[in-house]
Amino acid sequence: MLRDTNCGELRKEHAARTVRLAGWVNRRRDHGGLIFVDLRDRSGLVQVVINPQTAPDAYRVADQLRNEWVVAINGTVGVRPAGTENPRLPTGGVEVYAQQVEVLNASKTPPFAIADEAEVEESLRLRYRYLYLRRSRMLRNLTLRHEVVQYIRRFLDARGFLDVETPILTRSTPEGARDYLVPSRVNPGQFYALPQSPQQLKQLLMVAGVERYYQIARCFRDEDLRADRQPEFTQLDLEMSFVEQKDILDLIEAMYTGMIEELCPAKRVVKPFPRITYREAMDRYGSDKPDMRFGLPLTDLSAEMAETQFQVLRQALAQGGVVKGVLAPGSADYSRKQLDDLAQLARDRGARGLVTIALRGGAQSLDALTMEDVHSVAARFFALPQVKAMARRLEAKPGDLLLLVAGPREVVNASLGALRLEVGHRMGLADPSMMAWGFVTDFPLFEWNAQEKRWNAAHHPFTAPHPEDMERLESDPASMRSQAYDLVCNGNEIASGSIRIHQPELQERVFRVLGYSREDAQERFGHLLEAFSYGAPPHGGIAPGIDRTVMLLADEESLREVIAFPKTQNATDLLFGAPSTVRPEQLREVHLRVVEATPQSAKEPQSSA
RNA sequence: GGCCCCGUGGUGUAGCGGCCUAACACACCGCCCUGUCACGGCGGAGACCGUGGGUUCGAAUCCCAUCGGGGUCGCCA
Numbered sequence: 001m002l003r004d005t006n007c008g009e010l011r012k013e014h015a016a017r018t019v020r021l022a023g024w025v026n027r028r029r030d031h032g033g034l035i036f037v038d039l040r041d042r043s044g045l046v047q048v049v050i051n052p053q054t055a056p057d058a059y060r061v062a063d064q065l066r067n068e069w070v071v072a073i074n075g076t077v078g079v080r081p082a083g084t085e086n087p088r089l090p091t092g093g094v095e096v097y098a099q100q101v102e103v104l105n106a107s108k109t110p111p112f113a114i115a116d117e118a119e120v121e122e123s124l125r126l127r128y129r130y131l132y133l134r135r136s137r138m139l140r141n142l143t144l145r146h147e148v149v150q151y152i153r154r155f156l157d158a159r160g161f162l163d164v165e166t167p168i169l170t171r172s173t174p175e176g177a178r179d180y181l182v183p184s185r186v187n188p189g190q191f192y193a194l195p196q197s198p199q200q201l202k203q204l205l206m207v208a209g210v211e212r213y214y215q216i217a218r219c220f221r222d223e224d225l226r227a228d229r230q231p232e233f234t235q236l237d238l239e240m241s242f243v244e245q246k247d248i249l250d251l252i253e254a255m256y257t258g259m260i261e262e263l264c265p266a267k268r269v270v271k272p273f274p275r276i277t278y279r280e281a282m283d284r285y286g287s288d289k290p291d292m293r294f295g296l297p298l299t300d301l302s303a304e305m306a307e308t309q310f311q312v313l314r315q316a317l318a319q320g321g322v323v324k325g326v327l328a329p330g331s332a333d334y335s336r337k338q339l340d341d342l343a344q345l346a347r348d349r350g351a352r353g354l355v356t357i358a359l360r361g362g363a364q365s366l367d368a369l370t371m372e373d374v375h376s377v378a379a380r381f382f383a384l385p386q387v388k389a390m391a392r393r394l395e396a397k398p399g400d401l402l403l404l405v406a407g408p409r410e411v412v413n414a415s416l417g418a419l420r421l422e423v424g425h426r427m428g429l430a431d432p433s434m435m436a437w438g439f440v441t442d443f444p445l446f447e448w449n450a451q452e453k454r455w456n457a458a459h460h461p462f463t464a465p466h467p468e469d470m471e472r473l474e475s476d477p478a479s480m481r482s483q484a485y486d487l488v489c490n491g492n493e494i495a496s497g498s499i500r501i502h503q504p505e506l507q508e509r510v511f512r513v514l515g516y517s518r519e520d521a522q523e524r525f526g527h528l529l530e531a532f533s534y535g536a537p538p539h540g541g542i543a544p545g546i547d548r549t550v551m552l553l554a555d556e557e558s559l560r561e562v563i564a565f566p567k568t569q570n571a572t573d574l575l576f577g578a579p580s581t582v583r584p585e586q587l588r589e590v591h592l593r594v595v596e597a598t599p600q601s602a603k604e605p606q607s608s609a
Numbered sequence: 610g611g612c613c614c615c616g617u618g619g620u621g622u623a624g625c626g627g628c629c630u631a632a633c634a635c636a637c638c639g640c641c642c643u644g645u646c647a648c649g650g651c652g653g654a655g656a657c658c659g660u661g662g663g664u665u666c667g668a669a670u671c672c673c674a675u676c677g678g679g680g681u682c683g684c685c686a
Contacts, residue, residue, distance in 0.1 A: 029646065033644095036646065083644085109636070120620070121678065129625095178685085222685095348682075
């Protein structure tokens, strides 16, 4: 070994020990005589002191050092002189007195500072990913990710789960996200697809009798990116036989609570995780992935507005819609501009408009409120008792702002849900140390595809219907609930899963609703259906996103910060220059010809500097 | 596919029609400095403002296009 001690581990009890360290020069402070070098390795930093009097050879080398040079240092650990300790450094009580400094490798001046945690443009971070990863925050994130995966493996291993690998080269499926395709050289004109998830494979493993399967599985989806979406991402894919929904939710809840207690004890978690239905989530939070770190529930005010003179609301109610409201605490003094922004947010989600009612003035309580205090463009349509009734339902106080939206239930929920998040964000209502986990259950089984005028599977076509709804399967698909569930945290979808259909007869009924003929089903899922005809056990599973889990635990806003080599929003890799054009002979070999190239893709692959 | 934001020395920003012969901080280079830890002091080099076109007497500043990065809607069974 070129070293015998890690920089970050040194403490006072190591005093007088002779050590050999190796790492990067994080910073160098040259006092003309004494030189201080902060030496950095993965474990952390330690201050090295080079004294020209006691170590003249070391001093001559240290005089040349620059940031990010790689050096090895022989020296002695010493307790720092009184008054020179650095309490901000874990190793701040000690320093290393260098006897010998050896340059293992010099470094060019890096394109951005490693030691500073200053923001750097995303494209630079990605172009020089290996340098960005040197930053302590990124090494911390990579470490946390490792610990999460290790925790999961230990947890599931202890409960009898088998880690089984499934193919990366698989078959394109007609439903779901766009596939990444891989041409076959030995089968001209045919393509593999990279898995969007190992969904069908894990069900086959249940038929195979594996009973408890898991895999830390890479998944690929050729869809547009977001801060929380990468084209390749990692799921904990998991499936169990002979279980009910509750068994899976209990298991996942135990895994996540244990993981957080062990890895991130500073995080606050409410146990048990609330389990709410999709209907409740939509009605109360206007989202199927509610942020439950704060309250501000959407509240149905249809009853209060039943007799309203306000045509807009009246009309919405008459057409079978609802009037709902959400509270914006302490926002009664919002400017016209601020209110307009909120209204725009509502309109973006399909609302016709937003009614704002500001409760201003010096009233000490709602009872003391007068119409003088009620500021709203629609104030003349409201009687004071109506305003007070609404305010009471929303638990508003003087100084608060009421936000009302009227229309079809779905639109009202969506727009008020967005407003609720915006208000919570503006008011800083979410405790940053809080992780508000919860399960959302009873998702709809089907959703209407207006374009193709048919039903789609809301989750996937193998999701089991809710047992109580079974007799309505054909007669009223819209009302069908499923045994599908999500794990959510702080407004993010973290996991999704379901109990699966294991009887061929039920599967065929579902396929018929989806509009698949027997031949369609055979063509699309024949291999799975055949497998199910050989004694498939009742089974179900779930697939938590590893990247999103780590992102939340690491307090990061983007998945890119917890993935070693992420892609840009255009799904490109700035470090390798992928995707790229390939040589004509490579294309010929896989029987492909590019017939339509945009100017961009026609360009020569960029040579990496 | 739509909408929005950003693009100025190596990095991060300021400048937003003439005061810009482009400013500041950090980094870089040189000299000085024996207790600093975002060390300090003095001096220096370094950008023609992503790219292309246009408007204007005059453009980093306005307009259009384009490229790159980001956010978001659609999309992600």
